[in-house]
Amino acid sequence: MGGSLSIDKDFDWAKLSSITAYNRVHLTRVEDTDSSPNESLEFTYDQTSHQVTQELRLASPGGDRLNWIIGAYYFYEKVDYNNQYDSLRALRPSFGFDPSFGILFADHFFHQKNWAYAAFGRADYAITDKLKLTAGLRYTYERKTYSENIALVEPTFSVPVVDVAGKISNGNVSGDIIANYQITPDAMVYASVSRGFKSGGVNGGVVFDPAEVTTFTPETITSYEAGVKYQTPDHRLTLNVSGFYYDYKDLQVYSLLQPAGGGIPKQLLDNAATARVYGLEGSSALAITKNIRFRGSLGLLSAKFTDYRSESAANDYTGNTLARAPKLTASLGLDASTPISSNLALFGSFDASYRTKVFFYPNNDPRFEQPGYWMSNARIAIGSQTKTWQVALWGKNIFNKKYYRDIVDFTNYGFTEPAVGEPATYGVEATFHF
Secondary structure: OEEEEEEEEEOOOOEEEEEEEEEEEEEEEEEEOOOOOOOOEEEEEEEEEEEEEEEEEEEOOOOOOEEEEEEEEEEEEEEEEEEEEEEOHHHHHHHOOEHHHOEEEEEEEEEEEEEEEEEEEEEEEEOOOOEEEEEEEEEEEEEEEEEEEEEEEOOOOEEEEEEEEEEEEEEEEEEEEEEEEEEEOOEEEEEEEEEEEEOOEEOOOOOOOHHHOOEEOOEEEEEEEEEEEEEOOOOOEEEEEEEEEEEEEEEEEEEEEOOOOOOOOEEEEEEEEEEEEEEEEEEEEEEOOOOEEEEEEEEEEEEEEEEOEEOOOOEEOOOOEOOOOOOEEEEEEEEEEEEOOOOEEEEEEEEEEEEOOEEOOOOOOHHHEEOOEEEEEEEEEEEEOOOOEEEEEEEEOOOOOOOEEEEEEEHHHOEEEEEEOOOOEEEEEEEEOO
16 A cells, blocks of 8 residues: 655746655565475564655756756665564474474564665766766665564463674765767667665574674675677668676675474575676567568676675675576577568467576575576567557467576475476457547
8 A cells, every 4th residue: 555746836047846655565475385285384474564655856847958967865674574484384393382393383583674765866967969977866764673582382381592683884985977979860779887785784584693683784786787789770670789897896685594403494695795797688670671670788797706705694705606697598589570461460479588597595505596598489460550459369388388586495394395387377468549
C-alpha cells in the first residue's frame, strides 16, 4: 500500500519540483523448507516495512548549452521482523528439547529504523556541437538504529539467547563525469568515470550468539567505461560496443554458513576488502529486409575477489569468482513479419540466450553451482499492419530447460534446497493501442 504526491512550479529561469511518497509492505509466508512430509525445518516469516521519502529538485528549463539540476532528498524507513524457526520437530518425541543438536523452536524479533539525507547536483555542458561533458555530485548521510531479540521457546519455559541493540552512521560522496563525442550524426563515442556506494548495515538474520550480530560497512565502487554507438545512415545496422572496469572496496558479500555444532545455518553479510570486475559487451541489430531483422549480443566478464579474508567465516576467498557472475553471456534473435491481407499481418519472433556456469556462494563450492545453459522463447501474433492491435501466442523456455535460480545449503540437515527456474510456460495475450 502506498501513494505519492508531485507538485511542480514553473519559473522563467527554472522549475521547482516536490515529490512526496509513502509505502507500506507486509509479508507473511510459511515455508516448508525441507519440502518433505517430515517436519524437519519449517520457517514462518512475518515482516513489515514503512517508508517515507521526500525529494525537492530545482532544474533549469533545458535545451541550452548549459543545463543543470540541484536538489535534496530525505528517506525514512522502519522495518519489523517477527519470525519463527521450527527445527527438527519430528525428533522431539525421541530426544526432546536439545538446542545443541538443533532440536528447537526459536522466536526472532528484529527492529530497525533508517534515516538518510542527501544533497545533489548535476550539470551538462556542450563544449562544442559535437562534444558534451556531464558531471554530477552527491553527498549522503545515513543513520540506523537496530535491536534484535531471539529466544528459544518451549511450552513451559523460554530461554533468551540474543538481546542486542546498537546504531551505525556514515557519510559518503558519490558522483560521475561523462564525455560524449558525436563523430558523425550516426556515430558516437563516450567515456565515463563514476563512484557509487551501497549502504552499510547490520546482520539481522537468525543467530544464537550475540557476538554474531555483526555490522557491515558501506560498499564503494569506482567504475570506468568507454564505448561506441553506431548506426548506418539507412538505420539497417546498429552496433554498440563497450568495455568496463569496476574497482570494488568493501564489497558486500552474502554467505550461508553451517554451524560446526549443527542447527540452523547462519546468514552472513560481510565485506570483501577488494574485488575487481572487468569485461566487454556488444550488441547489434541488422535489418535484412523491411520485415526481417536479426539481433544479437555478447558479453565477456571476469569477476574476482582480489582480497577477501572473511573473519566471520574463517576462510580466505581471495581469487574466487564472485557469485552469480557468468564468464560469457550471449543471445540471438529474429523478428519477422509478413502481410496476409490489406490490413492484417503475421508477426513472429524467436530468441535464444546462453550463459556459462555460475556459483551461488563465494566459496565456489561445486555443489552449489549452475552449469551453463541455453534458454529459448518464441512469440507469434496476428494483428493490424500498423500494430494498433495484436493477438499473440507466446512461449517462454519453450524447450523446458531445467535450471536453478539458487541452491540453499542445509547440509547440517542432510539436504540442499534448490530454487528451480520457471519451466516451459505458454500464454495468450491481446494488446490494443489507442
